[in-house]
Amino acid sequence: MILATSFFHNANFLRVLYIVAFALFIYGLMGLTGPRTAVRGNRIAAVGMAIAVIATLLAQGEGNWGLIIIGVAIGTAVGIPAARRVRMTAMPQMVALFNGVGGGAVFLIAWAEFRNTGGYAHSAGLPGSGPVATYIAVFSIFAAIVGSVSFWGSNIAFGKLQELLPGRPITLGRFQQPVNFLLGAIAIALGVAIVAGSHSELIFILMLVTAALLGNAVVLPIGGADMPVVISMLNAATGLSAAATGVALNNPALIVAGMIVGASGSILTNLMAVAMNRSIPAIIAGGFGGGGVVEGAAGAGAFAGTVRSTSAADVAMQLAYARQVVVVPGYGMAVAQAQHAVRELAKELEARGVEVKYAIHPVAGRMPGHMNVLLAEADVPYEQLKEMDDINPEFPRTDVALVIGANDVTNPAAHTNPSSPIYGMPILDVENAHSVVVIKRSMNPGFAGIENELYFKPNTSMLFGDAKSAVSDITAELADI
Amino acid sequence: MLVTNLTILVLAGFIGFAVISKIPNTLHTPLMSGTNAIHGIVLLGGLLIVGFSGNSAFNKVILVIAIAFGTINIVGGFLVTDRMLEMFKRKPTQAPKDGEPK
Numbered sequence: 001m002i003l004a005t006s007f008f009h010n011a012n013f014l015r016v017l018y019i020v021a022f023a024l025f026i027y028g029l030m031g032l033t034g035p036r037t038a039v040r041g042n043r044i045a046a047v048g049m050a051i052a053v054i055a056t057l058l059a060q061g062e063g064n065w066g067l068i069i070i071g072v073a074i075g076t077a078v079g080i081p082a083a084r085r086v087r088m089t090a091m092p093q094m095v096a097l098f099n100g101v102g103g104g105a106v107f108l109i110a111w112a113e114f115r116n117t118g119g120y121a122h123s124a125g126l127p128g129s130g131p132v133a134t135y136i137a138v139f140s141i142f143a144a145i146v147g148s149v150s151f152w153g154s155n156i157a158f159g160k161l162q163e164l165l166p167g168r169p170i171t172l173g174r175f176q177q178p179v180n181f182l183l184g185a186i187a188i189a190l191g192v193a194i195v196a197g198s199h200s201e202l203i204f205i206l207m208l209v210t211a212a213l214l215g216n217a218v219v220l221p222i223g224g225a226d227m228p229v230v231i232s233m234l235n236a237a238t239g240l241s242a243a244a245t246g247v248a249l250n251n252p253a254l255i256v257a258g259m260i261v262g263a264s265g266s267i268l269t270n271l272m273a274v275a276m277n278r279s280i281p282a283i284i285a286g287g288f289g290g291g292g293v294v295e296g297a298a299g300a301g302a303f304a305g306t307v308r309s310t311s312a313a314d315v316a317m318q319l320a321y322a323r324q325v326v327v328v329p330g331y332g333m334a335v336a337q338a339q340h341a342v343r344e345l346a347k348e349l350e351a352r353g354v355e356v357k358y359a360i361h362p363v364a365g366r367m368p369g370h371m372n373v374l375l376a377e378a379d380v381p382y383e384q385l386k387e388m389d390d391i392n393p394e395f396p397r398t399d400v401a402l403v404i405g406a407n408d409v410t411n412p413a414a415h416t417n418p419s420s421p422i423y424g425m426p427i428l429d430v431e432n433a434h435s436v437v438v439i440k441r442s443m444n445p446g447f448a449g450i451e452n453e454l455y456f457k458p459n460t461s462m463l464f465g466d467a468k469s470a471v472s473d474i475t476a477e478l479a480d481i
Numbered sequence: 482m483l484v485t486n487l488t489i490l491v492l493a494g495f496i497g498f499a500v501i502s503k504i505p506n507t508l509h510t511p512l513m514s515g516t517n518a519i520h521g522i523v524l525l526g527g528l529l530i531v532g533f534s535g536n537s538a539f540n541k542v543i544l545v546i547a548i549a550f551g552t553i554n555i556v557g558g559f560l561v562t563d564r565m566l567e568m569f570k571r572k573p574t575q576a577p578k579d580g581e582p583k
Binding site for chain 2: 034053067083094101104235249260271365370372
């Protein structure tokens with residue numbers, strides 16, 4: 001028994017288990033490269049995590065089992081139902097929330113470590129032991145600042161996507177940049193003061209508060225459309241802060257896992273920004289999705305054209321005699337939970353020999369790949385989902401482009417209007433189809449708050465209404481033809 | 482110790498770049514969610530520090546919160562990713578029944 005205990009407490013044994021754990025993380029992530037291996041990959045990574053947690057518990061000695069059990073029980077009781085119940089459409093804000101709690105854990109751990117060591121004065125937590133090595137203090141402070149920024153930033157992102165907060169940018173205007181810069185500088189200065197030898201907890205708390213304000217100040221001015229990029233960036237930040245915690249605690253599992261997340265999050269952030277033709281500094285500068293609203297509200301009549309409204313029966317007629325129909329799904333379809341209705345309509349059309357394809361913009365939905373998840377949920381065959389570059393050349397050969405709840409990703413202003421906030425963003429060229437049918441609740445501008453000139457084109461007709469009932473109506477009319 | 486840890490840090494960063502840059506656009510949302518779950522590993526930090534003898538009552542409170550947060554991050558993150566990925570899986574009985582043209 002004594003032998004077994006000392007075996008588990010052996011530092012090498014722990015390190016070996018950690019190596020197994022992060023090998024499983026890396027192998028699991030490699031599995032995520034294809035839809036067939038992805039489920040297994042995720043589970044392999046989860047097994048790696050279980051090994052890392054169990055190894056730590058075994059090595060932890062006499063421990064504080066009561067506290068650990070309480071914490072894990074609360075976390076499980078909150079995490080499992082949240083993950084099981086969340087609707088696929090609400091996935092971006094769920095990711096934001098899970099990311100936020102990760103950042104919260106990071107800064108709380110850094111805070112506890114600061115208190116345990118008397119402000120980095122005693123490395124063993126006991127008066128009389130030597131001070132904590134400077135590099136440990138530096139990494140710990142970095143983790144505290146970034147963790148706090150990530151926690152608050154993610155919560156704001158969650159609030160915006162969940163529509164608890166207005167999705168429109170909340171900004172201090174031209175003071176925003178100097179204020180953000182000042183907050184960042186103050187947080188760093190307070191951190192430097194601690195590393196330089198101040199053991200005051202008040203300074204540490206002030207640093208956390210400044211970082212919290214910075215998290216709010218960075219994310220509040222960002223418009224809803226840019227939010228996925230921000231979540232991805234905060235995801236990378238939490239990863240880096242976890243890696244820093246790992247250096248401070250001399251824990252290789254934390255370092256490897258945190259760093260992999262930091263690297264992947266950075267790549268993903270960049271890919272998303274490219275897909276939206278937005279530079280990352282411009283996103284941080286904020287305000288996107290604000291300017292266009294004013295212009296749109298005042299100038300709805302500025303477009304020389306009128307909106308043509310149509311009926312479900314007309315649309316059914318058009319679709320029934322088409323050779324090729326391209327469905328352009330957007331977030332509006334997802335909100336109305338219309339993907340199953342769309343699938344029914346597509347089946348009906350296919351039975352009549354109409355070729356049906358789905359055009360997926362890289363940022364359709366609210367995150368890259370979000371729309372693929374939603375359509376996969378409705379059993380749409382994987383091969384019918386076409387990416388933007390594959391489908392754009394097909395629009396001139398398409399009889400009807402059926403736009404369901406997509407807006408900004410179809411706006412021709414991205415090609416034609418240099419003053420538009422989305423100018424240069426790659427879009428789906430639905431306007432090239434012989435005719436375009438847009439199913440939309442009202443003429444309100446989209447997530448980015450910009451008027452869409454597509455709706456005023458002569459070959460476009462609008463079918464107003466809830467996406468789900470509108471699509472069901474078309475299917476019903478189709479049955480009568 | 483610092484140099485060893487920095488070595489691990491830098492190498493892990495390159496591994497992260499190498500593995501992740503191969504992932505197709507379609508799987509970006511599950512990927513974001515999956516990597517999100519992995520940084521829940523900060524839970525280990527909470528588990529280690531809570532074992533220190535010198536923890537005050539306030540420390541115990543913030544560490545329990547940190548452990549709960551870390552657990553939510555891990556459990557929720559992996560579960561939600563699993564749910565998403567399950568939807569990409571082929572449902573073998575579905576395909577012939579639908580009478581796909583292809």
